[in-house]
Amino acid sequence: MKEEIKKIVKQGYAKVAKANGSCGCGSSLSCCGGGSVADISKNLGYSDKDLASIPDGSNLGLGCGNPFAIASLQKGEVVLDLGSGAGGDCFLASEMVGESGRVIGVDMTPEMIEKAKKNALIGNYKNVEFILGEIERLPLKDNSVDVIISNCVINLSPDKESVFKEAFRVLKPGGRILVSDIVLLCELPKEVKESAQAYIGCVSGAILKSEYLNFIKNAGFEMIKVLSESFTEIAHITNLLNNSTDFIASVKVRGVKPSEKCTNGEFLGSCSC
Numbered sequence: 001m002k003e004e005i006k007k008i009v010k011q012g013y014a015k016v017a018k019a020n021g022s023c024g025c026g027s028s029l030s031c032c033g034g035g036s037v038a039d040i041s042k043n044l045g046y047s048d049k050d051l052a053s054i055p056d057g058s059n060l061g062l063g064c065g066n067p068f069a070i071a072s073l074q075k076g077e078v079v080l081d082l083g084s085g086a087g088g089d090c091f092l093a094s095e096m097v098g099e100s101g102r103v104i105g106v107d108m109t110p111e112m113i114e115k116a117k118k119n120a121l122i123g124n125y126k127n128v129e130f131i132l133g134e135i136e137r138l139p140l141k142d143n144s145v146d147v148i149i150s151n152c153v154i155n156l157s158p159d160k161e162s163v164f165k166e167a168f169r170v171l172k173p174g175g176r177i178l179v180s181d182i183v184l185l186c187e188l189p190k191e192v193k194e195s196a197q198a199y200i201g202c203v204s205g206a207i208l209k210s211e212y213l214n215f216i217k218n219a220g221f222e223m224i225k226v227l228s229e230s231f232t233e234i235a236h237i238t239n240l241l242n243n244s245t246d247f248i249a250s251v252k253v254r255g256v257k258p259s260e261k262c263t264n265g266e267f268l269g270s271c272s273c
Contacts, residue, residue, distance in 0.1 A: 001158070002158040002159060005158040005199065005205070006108065006134075006158065008196050008199060008200065009108075009109075009156050009199070009200060010108060010109050012196075012200035013062075013085075013109045013111075013112060013200070014109055014110070014111040014112075016060060016062065017060075017085075017086065017109065017111035017112045017114075017115050018111060053091075053092070053095065054087075054088050054091040054092060054119075054123065055087075055091065055119040055122045055123045057086060057115065057119060058086045058087045058088040058091055058115075058116070058119040058123075059086070059088035060085055060086050060088070062085060062151075062152060063089075063151040063152045063180060064151065064152035064180050064181065064182055064202065064250045073093055073096035073097055073101075073147060074096075074097070074101075075096075075097060075098040075100055075101060076097060076098065076100040076101045077097045077101050077146040077147055078097075078101065078102045078103075078104070078144065078145045078146045078147070079093045079097055079101070079102070079103045079104070079145065079146065079147045079148075079149060080103075080104045080105075080106065080138075080140065080145040080147070080148045080149070080170065081093070081103070081104070081105045081106070081148075081149050081150065081151075082106060082135045082148060082149070082150035082153055082154065082163070082167070082179075083106070083107055083108075083135060083150055083151070083152075083153025083154075083156070084105025084106060084107045084112070084116060084130060085105075085107060085112050085116065086112060086115045086116050086119060087105055087115070087116035087119045087120060087128070087130065089149060089151055090103045090104075090105040090116070090125075090128050090130070091103075091119070091120075091123060091125060091128065093149070094125050094127055094128050097127065098127075099126070099127060101127060102127050102128075102129075103125075103127060103128045103129075104128075104129055104130075104131060104140070104145070105128070105129070105130040105131070106130075106131050106132075106133045106134075106135060106138060106139070106140075107130065107132065107133075108132070108133065108134045108135070110132060113130050113131075113132045116130040117130050135150075135153070135154070135157060135163050135166065136157060136159045136162040136163055136166060137162070137166065138166045138167075138169070138170050140170045141170070142169055142170065143169075143170070143171070143172045143173065144170050144172070145170050145171055145172065145175060146171075146172055146175050146176075147175060147176055147177075147178065148167050148170075148171060148175070148176070148177040148178070148179075149177075149178050149179065150177075150179040150180070150181070151179070151180050151181075152180060152181055152182060152202055152250075153181070154179060154181050155181050155182045155183070155202050155205050155206040155207075156199070156200075156202065156205050157205070158205070160207065160212070160215050161215050161218070161219075163215075164177075164215045164216050164218075164219035164221070165219045165220075167219065168219040168220045168221060168257055171257045172257070173257055173258065173259045174256070174257065174258075174259035175256070175257045176254060176255065176256045176257070177216075177221065177253075177254070177255045177256075177257075178252070178253070178254050179252070179253050180250065180251070180252050181206075181212070181250070181251060181253070182202045182203070182206045182248060182249070182250055182251075183206055183207065183208065183209040183212050183248075183249055183251055184206050184207060184208045184209065184247060184248065184249075185208075185209065185246065185247055185248065185249050186208075186246065186247055187208070188203070188204060188206075188247055192204050203248065206248065209226075209249065209251065212251075212253075213226070213253070216253065216255050220257065220258070221255030221256060221257060222255070222256055222257075222258055223254070223255065223256040224253065224254070224255045225253070225254050225255075226251050226252070226253055227252045227253065227254055228251065228252045229249050229250070229251045229252075230249065230250050231248070231249055231250075
């Protein structure tokens with residue numbers, strides 16, 4: 001079942017990559033409303049300057065937030081973007097971390113990786129690389145990145161618990177994860193859960209907010225905080241819900257990997273030292 005879900009997601013986002021936008025494959029896949037890519041991005045907090053600074057076609061309007069509003073990236077940091085798509089957030093991060101920093105984008109859709117690499121060449125980004133891989137099994141070493149960002153992607157994973165465990169593994173002690181994502185406020189009706197289009201559109205793959213936060217906590221993160229939460233309208237994706245704002249919310253969440261270990265090998269904050 002998990003592999004079938006991944007196949008559906010890959011196929012859906014391959015179409016988006018080829019169509020060069022969230023609405024190009026016949027119906028909007030944006031998690032935060034219909035409209036043009038620019039309008040969607042501005043509604044999420046991206047400025048005109050942000051959008052003008054990255055290559056055309058690197059922002060596909062697929063997000064549900066602006067992770068940079070909470071990331072506070074520093075020069076020299078190594079940043080990992082989970083589900084990097086066509087590279088838009090990676091290119092914005094590139095400027096923030098500077099020449100001494102590094103940005104890595106991981107995506108499981110070959111068409112997205114190909115598009116992102118072309119955009120990197122167009123923009124002459126020297127400190128950005130894109131890797132084909134799954135966020136449930138990250139192709140990175142332990143303790144190798146300072147910051148993880150993700151924009152409306154983890155909800156698409158059929159194994160979210162593994163995503164957060166992998167994020168914890170690759171983060172350096174003291175590193176932080178900052179994600180924008182879709183969560184449920186209450187359980188979805190059966191017909192929505194079984195809708196492939198609703199899954200691709202960041203709806204039926206979402207889980208309850210409490211469960212989402214527990215996965216982050218159980219992975220080992222501390223200082224977990226929901227920094228913002230807003231109702232999300234998804235009528236443009238599915239007409240199976242009478243009032244979608246009763247079910248779905250867009251959240252920005254932060255977590256920190258403890259920076260030191262106790263004598264028994266556990267991380268500080270999770271044991272008594």
